[in-house]
Amino acid sequence: MIPAQIDGLMPVVIFMGLAVLLFLGGHFASVLLAPKKPSHLKSTPYECGEQPVGSAWSMFNVRFYVVGLIFIIFDVESVLMFPVAAIFKEMVDMGQGGYALIILLSFVSVLLEGIAYCWRKGDLDWVKSFQHSLKKETK
């Protein structure tokens, strides 16, 4: 019998360790082999050959924030559904499939409600603000 601590997550740790090793090894090889002739112009960020203007760390479009927000809502809900899905077959085999189905459908209806709300509010449209202002103008 194998002890549980060996049987469990050791491969995961080993794979991650191998990734770090490969990364460091690759770096070491490139330090040994690659030429080193640094210059100021060479290490400017690429902007099609022009002198870079300002920093890239500026304000970004709020759409990305909205997408992130919608994602978090959906991700949490789908995570909560995994246990229900995992014992679903067991419940069906025990003859309590209807009960499990009602639980699952209530979860899914929350999920659907979320997506319907976002859709209605126009958060799923990438060019939301433009379309809205256009509609007002044509009216």
Next chain:
Amino acid sequence: MNQTVVSYLSQYEFYDVLLKLFGGNQGLLALTIYLLLGVAIIGMCATIGGLGTYAERKISADLQARIGPNRVGPYGLLQMLADGVKMMTKEDIMPFTADKMLFYLAPLLCLTGVFATLAVVPFSSGFIMADMNVGIFYLVAISSLVGVGVFLGGYASNSKWSMLGGMRGASQIISYEIPVTISLLAITLLAGGMGFGTIIGRQGGLPHQWFMFHNPFAFLATFVYFIGALAETNRAPFDLPEAESELVSGYHTEYTGMRFGFFALAEYIEVFVVCGVAAALFLGGYQIPGISIDILPLQAVQFVIFMTKTLMLYYVVIWIRWTLPRLRVDQLMSVCWKYLTPMAILNLVGCAIWMVAFDGQSIAEMILGGQH
């Protein structure tokens, strides 16, 4: 209960012999086996990734009536070695405006996330590094690291192209995670477990026993998963984060030499993992048609079957890349949220109702008269 390669091998007599060699130290023996197999798997996947770049160029050449790489080695087969050497001997340039630590860290995060998913890829019934009882869940969770790596790579470069690519990448990867996760939920529901061993065990070797043909909803879920997975690995037609013709090279614009190589390696191995998962969950995985006994020599046959299915899907991925044009950003988002996500939810509900209504039987079982 978790099952691993070591607990599989411990059924056989030679394991006891090995244990005696290691002086009865089970931890050390397990570590050695894991390390050896881990290095073997990573070596194999790196070779497949390298051959993937070669195959990509050859297949694209075929599709465009060109010859493709044919100078290095027979049929250009050694092209990947030449590429590898070239990457190592290129100067390592970092923009002076960059966030140094994050710039170093980003390729490592991509690589770690992808390599960690290799732990649950079911090559054969015994040769799964760790057949966790939460296999799918672990896969979904750990592959999110790649998205973090892509975004950090774009952010840390402090270049406008990289920043745009990184933000697109992050929003695309997290968006397409939703339909993928919900499609995987439908399969969890059909199989009654999240471990890869459990899920493949519920399927058979012949196509009508696969989950893809279990019911119409599972058939749709296969395609939803595959499209979503293409987007998650940033493959064309969803390669907006690295769109060569509009963002130069997206999130890895500023990466040179070996660090760029790690991004490329991580991407190609991720495609392999995604195809492997699709083969395992929807196409019956390593199941041998008509044989259900489990002896050691048959593991090799299972391995060959699994690899055949996976590499065929890999071909389809490359084929799609060189056939379809790239999507626009707003099209990308509406495909995900307005088509794939509702469809995935429909598949989930459909599978659940099917399970209750027909007592978990597949179409084939109902036609052939219930042999479950």
